[in-house]
Amino acid sequence: MAKTPTPAADPQSQNFMREVDEAYRSDLMHGFWTKYGRILLVLIGLFLIAFAGFLWWQEQSVAASAEQAESFDSAIGGLDLGDADARDTIETLADGDVPGYSDLSRLIAAGLLADDGSVEEAIAKYREVAADTAVVSPLRDLATIRAARLAFENEAPREIIADLAPLAQPDSPWYGVAGEMVAAAYLKDGDEDAAAELYAGMAASNDLPPSLRQRAAQLAAAHGGQNSAMQAVEAQQDGAPTAASGDGDAAAADAGAGAASAPKAGGE
Numbered sequence: 001m002a003k004t005p006t007p008a009a010d011p012q013s014q015n016f017m018r019e020v021d022e023a024y025r026s027d028l029m030h031g032f033w034t035k036y037g038r039i040l041l042v043l044i045g046l047f048l049i050a051f052a053g054f055l056w057w058q059e060q061s062v063a064a065s066a067e068q069a070e071s072f073d074s075a076i077g078g079l080d081l082g083d084a085d086a087r088d089t090i091e092t093l094a095d096g097d098v099p100g101y102s103d104l105s106r107l108i109a110a111g112l113l114a115d116d117g118s119v120e121e122a123i124a125k126y127r128e129v130a131a132d133t134a135v136v137s138p139l140r141d142l143a144t145i146r147a148a149r150l151a152f153e154n155e156a157p158r159e160i161i162a163d164l165a166p167l168a169q170p171d172s173p174w175y176g177v178a179g180e181m182v183a184a185a186y187l188k189d190g191d192e193d194a195a196a197e198l199y200a201g202m203a204a205s206n207d208l209p210p211s212l213r214q215r216a217a218q219l220a221a222a223h224g225g226q227n228s229a230m231q232a233v234e235a236q237q238d239g240a241p242t243a244a245s246g247d248g249d250a251a252a253a254d255a256g257a258g259a260a261s262a263p264k265a266g267g268e
Contacts, residue, residue, distance in 0.1 A: 072101045079108075087112060103135045107143060114150055123150050141167055141174055148181060157189035170201065176208045180216075187223065196224025 071089055078086025090112070093105035110125035126147035130140050148163050160181065167178035179202050186195035199220035203213050 069101065072105065075105075076108075079112075099134070103129065103132075103139050107139065107146075110143075110146070119150055123147050126150070138173075145174060145177055145181075148178075152181065152185070157185040160185040161189075168198065170205055170207070175205065176202065176212050180212075183216075183219070192223045196220050200224060 072093055075086040075089035075093065078089070090105050090108050093101055094109045096102045096105070106125065106129050110122045110129070113119075113125060114122035126143040129135055129143035130147060132140065135143075144163060144167065148160050152160055164178045164182045164185075166172070167174040168182040169175060172178065179198055183195040183198045183202075186192070186198065196219075199216045202208060203217035203220055205213065208216075
């Protein structure tokens with residue numbers, strides 16, 4: 001059966017429909033712009049102002065960092081030469097708000113206080129840095145170590161242990177320094193077993209320098225009896241010597257007596 005042919009579209013009708021469609025779209029755009037155009041202009045203006053402000057702030061931050069870097073380097077050189085103004089510069093930088101140089105200056109200022117004999121004030125300054133979560137972790141840990149070293153003689157051993165225990169772990173980069181201080185605090189507190197166990201662990205660590213491992217093995221043997229002595233000997237099988245018997249025990253005992261107290265306080 002043949003299909004009925006579709007009549008051809010009238011060109012005039014097509015033009016008319018197109019003009020109606022275009023007029024409708026134009027009315028929509030005009031209505032949208034009338035209703036929201038001013039708001040869009042304000043938003044675009046605010047964005048451009050904010051972007052310009054960010055660029056200005058970024059430029060000012062870079063300039064401030066460069067200025068503090070120059071001041072910091074100059075102050076460090078001045079301290080080496082005994083320049084009194086250099087200390088004022090360090091204290092000014094310590095009160096600044098540029099991360100990095102401000103934090104380093106706070107540590108140096110605390111060390112200067114310790115050098116002057118103001119140990120308690122220096123400890124307080126170090127602990128302020130250690131408690132400041134805005135400071136990067138390595139500097140906070142360093143502040144904790146220095147505060148504990150200054151406070152070792154007069155503070156209760158258990159407080160030293162509590163402060164340094166998180167750093168005296170095998171996976172900590174401060175394991176050697178903090179571990180020796182914690183073990184010495186254990187000895188000061190009369191807990192030889194805990195000290196020997198920590199010394200034995202340090203002797204077994206391949207991440208510590210050989211000299212420190214050897215010293216830890218000697219102290220483990222001196223304070224921990226046969227079990228810790230055997231651990232220390234096994235830990236040194238990679239070639240580092242131990243002193244688990246005879247004259248070595250006597251030397252280790254002398255070293256253990258010295259380990260019961262930390263080095264005298266001083267700014268580092």
